Amino acid sequence: MPIPILYEDNHVLAVVKPPGVLSQEDETGDPDMLTLLKQDLKERHNKPGNVFLGLVHRLDRTVGGVMVFAKTSKSASRLSESVRSRHFGKTYVCVVQGCPSVQQAKLTHYIRKDNKHNQVTVYNKPAAEAKEAILEYEVAAVSGRYTLVAVRLHTGRPHQIRAQMAYIGCPLVGDLKYGAKPAAGISDIALWSTSVSVPHPVTKEMISFHSIPSGSNAWSWWTDKQLKSASYMLNRVHKEGRDADAP
Known part of the structure; x- marks a missing residue:
């Protein structure tokens, strides 16, 4: 399976995850x-024995776009710390049904996951076992019943974008689990990881990786110019590599 490589050095590997591929192995x-990239590294670099590759963050199976991996255990530790301290900037684009009533907003909810059914519940106020979920969104373009939206995550909760957008009445196209209506010709959920920005685990310099969704499924409803514009809308990261409002 071809996986486009955006960047690689001795410490970091950034790639474009195809929709439909798991982030890491599961019972299926x-x-x-993780497995595919380890095999690729082993073959490309003629490495004997096991190849180390650290999973720093995850994307849902149906989501495509930028993913960053660590090539050493030290890099994995430092990149994971960047995630925990919110120095790890992540932006997405999605296509939703309807149009948010507010053009641009910051959403704060509380999310509790049901592991048995692999689904989350969203609450307006703190609830038992629910974790705070924060994102920022901005409307990029509107076409009939659908809207192209840019999203910047401040937290990384399971199904966060899918659940929070559905909660405000705008489920992602193709996301039947969270209330979207079936759409002809749509086989994937319309959510794409467009950029990741993070301090390099060794040099500490800010590095950024970008990917624009391909013109298939719901992405074909928009021009390349619209998709590119949406992809960069909320790609704002502080010069030291942390979100402007991070603690």
């Missing part, structure tokens, strides 16, 4: 990014 035994 289906192809996953």
Whole structure:
């Protein structure tokens, strides 16, 4: 399976995850990014024995776009700390049904995951076992019943974008689990990881990786110019590599 490589050095590997591929192995035994990339590294670099590759963050199976991996245990530790301290900037684009009533907003909810059914519940106020979920969104373009939206995550909760957008009445196209209506010709959920920005685990310099969704499924409803514009809308990260409002 071809996986486009955006960047690689001795410490970091950034790639474009295809929709439908797992981030890491699960009980299904289906192809996953971690296994595929380890095999690729082993073959390309003629490495004997096991190849180390650290999973720093995850994307839902149906989501495509930028993913960053660590090539050493030290890099994995430092990149994971960047995630925990919110020095790890993540932006997405999505296509939603309807149009948010507010053009641009910051959403704060509380999310509790049901592991048995792999689904989350969203609350307006703190609830038992629910974790705070914060994102920022901005409307990029509107076409009939659908809206192209840019999203910047401040927290990384399971199904966060899908659940929070559905909660405000705008489920992602193709996301039947969270209330979207079936759409002809749509096989994937319309959510794409467009950029990741993070301090390099060794040099500490800010590095950024970008990817624009391909013109298939719901992405074909928009021009390349619209998709590119949406992809960069909320790609704002502080010069030291942390969100402007991070603690």
